[in-house]
Amino acid sequence: MRFLVQQQPAYVYTGGKKFDASKPSVLFIHGTANDHSVWTLQARYFAHHGWNALAPDLPGHGKSFGDAKVSIAANTDWLMNLLDNGNIASAALVGHSMGSLVALDATARYRSRVSQIALIGASVPMPVSDTLMDAALNRPNDAMDMLNIWGHAPQLKWGRNATPGTSTMMAGARSLAQSRPGVMAKDLTACRAFEMDDATLAAIAIPILIVAGSNDLLTPAKAAKALAARLANVTMITLPEAGHSMMQEAPGKVLDALKGFLLP
Amino acid sequence: MSSPKYPRLDTLAVHAGQSPDPTTGARAVPIYQTASFVFPDTETAASLFNLERTGHVYSRISNPTLSVFEERMSALEGAPAAIATASGQAALHLAIATLMGAGSHIVASNALYGGSHNLLSYTLPRFGIETTFVNGRDLDAWKKAIRPNTRLVFGETVGNPGLDVLNVPAVADLAHNAGLPLMVDATLTTPFLSRPITQGADIVMHSATKFLSGHGVVIGGVLIDGGTFDWERSGKFPTLTEPYDGFHGMVMSEESSVAAFALRARREGLRDFGAAMAPMTAFQILQGLETLHVRMPRHVENTRKIAQFLSLNKAVAHVTYPELASHPDHELTKQLLPDGAGAVISFDLKGGSGNAKDAGRIFIEKLSLFSHLANIGDAKSLVIHPASTTHFRMDADALKAAGISEGTIRLSIGIEHADDLMEDLSKALYAAGKAAGA
Numbered sequence: 001m002r003f004l005v006q007q008q009p010a011y012v013y014t015g016g017k018k019f020d021a022s023k024p025s026v027l028f029i030h031g032t033a034n035d036h037s038v039w040t041l042q043a044r045y046f047a048h049h050g051w052n053a054l055a056p057d058l059p060g061h062g063k064s065f066g067d068a069k070v071s072i073a074a075n076t077d078w079l080m081n082l083l084d085n086g087n088i089a090s091a092a093l094v095g096h097s098m099g100s101l102v103a104l105d106a107t108a109r110y111r112s113r114v115s116q117i118a119l120i121g122a123s124v125p126m127p128v129s130d131t132l133m134d135a136a137l138n139r140p141n142d143a144m145d146m147l148n149i150w151g152h153a154p155q156l157k158w159g160r161n162a163t164p165g166t167s168t169m170m171a172g173a174r175s176l177a178q179s180r181p182g183v184m185a186k187d188l189t190a191c192r193a194f195e196m197d198d199a200t201l202a203a204i205a206i207p208i209l210i211v212a213g214s215n216d217l218l219t220p221a222k223a224a225k226a227l228a229a230r231l232a233n234v235t236m237i238t239l240p241e242a243g244h245s246m247m248q249e250a251p252g253k254v255l256d257a258l259k260g261f262l263l264p
Numbered sequence: 265m266s267s268p269k270y271p272r273l274d275t276l277a278v279h280a281g282q283s284p285d286p287t288t289g290a291r292a293v294p295i296y297q298t299a300s301f302v303f304p305d306t307e308t309a310a311s312l313f314n315l316e317r318t319g320h321v322y323s324r325i326s327n328p329t330l331s332v333f334e335e336r337m338s339a340l341e342g343a344p345a346a347i348a349t350a351s352g353q354a355a356l357h358l359a360i361a362t363l364m365g366a367g368s369h370i371v372a373s374n375a376l377y378g379g380s381h382n383l384l385s386y387t388l389p390r391f392g393i394e395t396t397f398v399n400g401r402d403l404d405a406w407k408k409a410i411r412p413n414t415r416l417v418f419g420e421t422v423g424n425p426g427l428d429v430l431n432v433p434a435v436a437d438l439a440h441n442a443g444l445p446l447m448v449d450a451t452l453t454t455p456f457l458s459r460p461i462t463q464g465a466d467i468v469m470h471s472a473t474k475f476l477s478g479h480g481v482v483i484g485g486v487l488i489d490g491g492t493f494d495w496e497r498s499g500k501f502p503t504l505t506e507p508y509d510g511f512h513g514m515v516m517s518e519e520s521s522v523a524a525f526a527l528r529a530r531r532e533g534l535r536d537f538g539a540a541m542a543p544m545t546a547f548q549i550l551q552g553l554e555t556l557h558v559r560m561p562r563h564v565e566n567t568r569k570i571a572q573f574l575s576l577n578k579a580v581a582h583v584t585y586p587e588l589a590s591h592p593d594h595e596l597t598k599q600l601l602p603d604g605a606g607a608v609i610s611f612d613l614k615g616g617s618g619n620a621k622d623a624g625r626i627f628i629e630k631l632s633l634f635s636h637l638a639n640i641g642d643a644k645s646l647v648i649h650p651a652s653t654t655h656f657r658m659d660a661d662a663l664k665a666a667g668i669s670e671g672t673i674r675l676s677i678g679i680e681h682a683d684d685l686m687e688d689l690s691k692a693l694y695a696a697g698k699a700a701g702a
Contacts, residue, residue: 149268159281167339
């Protein structure tokens with residue numbers, strides 16, 4: 001469905017159910033140069049189990065209008081405007097990669113709007129190598145290959161995909177190829193610049209779930225563990241064999257982790 | 265840090281889609297010969313049906329052995345998704361039935377496999393879907409044939425048996441300018457000679473019966489979604505962009521940004537039409553795929569030798585093979601098919617004082633190594649007389665448009681030793697020439 005966010009039409013996937021502000025809400029936030037479709041399996045589950053599931057395409061991504069934001073904070077502000085316009089007082093936030101930074105930022109700056117957060121493929125800081133950043137700015141096709149290949153567990157290049165009939169690696173490549181020019185570079189710039197100090201992280205009182213992939217090359221499990229050590233009310237789950245694109249690589253395990261965290 | 269690379273096609277042909285079986289350690293792809301899959305609990309069962317979880321439910325919709333084949337074909341074509349079907353014809357029907365309904369229209373090359381021509385020309389009109397056939401070399405004809413109700417542009421990478429080479433980039437451009445997808449049947453070329461999605465096509469289909477399996481032991485097909493076409497921007501495909509009552513109002517283009525077509529084709533087409541591949545078939549095709557990159561160069565090498573041999577034989581009036589300088593698509597072949605134009609070749613016997621049809625009959629009967637049958641893409645060399653077999657339903661004008669005469673012989677060149685093949689051809693050509701008085 002379409003929402004108006006910051007005066008621009010925004011697309012929000014609602015998991016096959018109509019938006020109903022009276023239900024508890026969970027907001028799924030995608031990562032760099034992705035769109036809502038990375039969340040369809042998990043969002044469908046929550047939408048069909050009593051939740052108001054919202055998976056927006058961030059501005060400049062997927063079907064949403066506007067320019068991609070150049071900072072995590074700007075993306076957070078956009079999402080909060082989405083909550084405002086949907087009359088959603090507070091929501092659980094589930095973020096992947098860049099989306100996990102948005103969830104953390106929202107928790108720190110809009111404390112009353114966030115009930116709990118799940119961080120998938122997360123680290124703080126979220127370093128972006130000079131090689132990848134340079135490619136994103138100057139050789140986007142190379143950058144797409146880097147992000148896609150490094151974004152999957154090494155064994156995934158051979159396949160054995162969880163979704164029958166699809167190639168996770170090729171689907172990832174096509175998804176990145178669909179992103180608008182310059183969006184990947186803006187997203188990576190936002191990730192690279194994001195910082196949050198120990199005191200701010202430690203002060204987050206709401207429940208936090210971190211889901212890491214044991215074969216994640218972009219945000220390694222040890223970086224997720226280091227983030228967990230800086231948080232107070234945190235649970236960490238490491239998915240064996242999963243890489244950075246774990247919603248596609250291990251969709252059932254990601255769903256199970258989210259169910260265990262969000263459902264009563 | 266150096267840039268990472270995707271695996272090469274040769275390696276994907278052997279490995280893509282499979283890793284050793286986690287339960288048994290089996291290195292070969294297991295044949296999951298089962299109709300259904302046990303649900304661990306009732307909630308998981310409901311989630312599988314509602315696409316909240318991935319997995320297998322019933323082998324008409326998906327099966328682990330088929331999934332390996334589908335994923336391997338996706339990887340080889342550079343596409344997000346593929347669907348194994350009962351035959352190549354089932355793949356073509358599944359694509360059409362997914363994209364359109366009664367009142368729709370297709371623009372297709374007139375150089376198509378006879379079975380595809382039958383479906384489009386004789387059967388689909390009964391269901392309200394009409395096709396305009398055009399000379400595939402005439403780009404203006406493609407454009408002029410497109411109507412407001414056109415929903416698909418369709419051709420073959422190399423037409424069978426006329427061996428017309430489709431200008432995939434140019435036809436893709438004109439289709440896209442009209443808000444339409446281009447589907448290409450790449451049976452004769454396989455991903456090792458042509459990857460149409462990289463040239464602009466949106467959907468690719470194969471008869472896996474042919475070179476993909478490569479040994480003439482199975483009937484199968486595959487339909488591949490390139491994920492390149494913007495269905496929403498086109499606005500002509502409500503089956504993909506509007507709520508589908510048959511799946512609780514699901515909108516395919518919202519569920520999948522990169523494989524909406526494959527999603528609908530599987531969830532509706534396999535469910536309702538049911539033209540699914542058998543697990544044993546998928547296993548056998550996978551055995552063939554593992555040597556595809558080894559077989560195709562040999563097929564092409566033999567075909568090139570035989571094209572030259574036939575060109576020099578006095579009983580032969582004309583040889584049709586896209587790599588020959590005499591072929592109208594010679595230049596296009598160099599551009600689009602640099603690794604070879606496949607292993608199907610056709611030629612016309614000289615009629616002489618007799619008639620070409622008799623010469624053709626004698627030629628086929630005198631062959632001993634070539635097998636006379638209706639198939640192509642076998643490791644064994646094959647021969648057929650299209651006008652009396654695969655294309656016998658076409659009238660004289662349609663035959664001519666497809667590049668077939670009464671004396672046309674089609675060969676599918678196998679991977680035997682080329683000298684043995686030429687010796688066999690030589691004896692049969694001598695007999696045919698003698699009978700024709702040439």
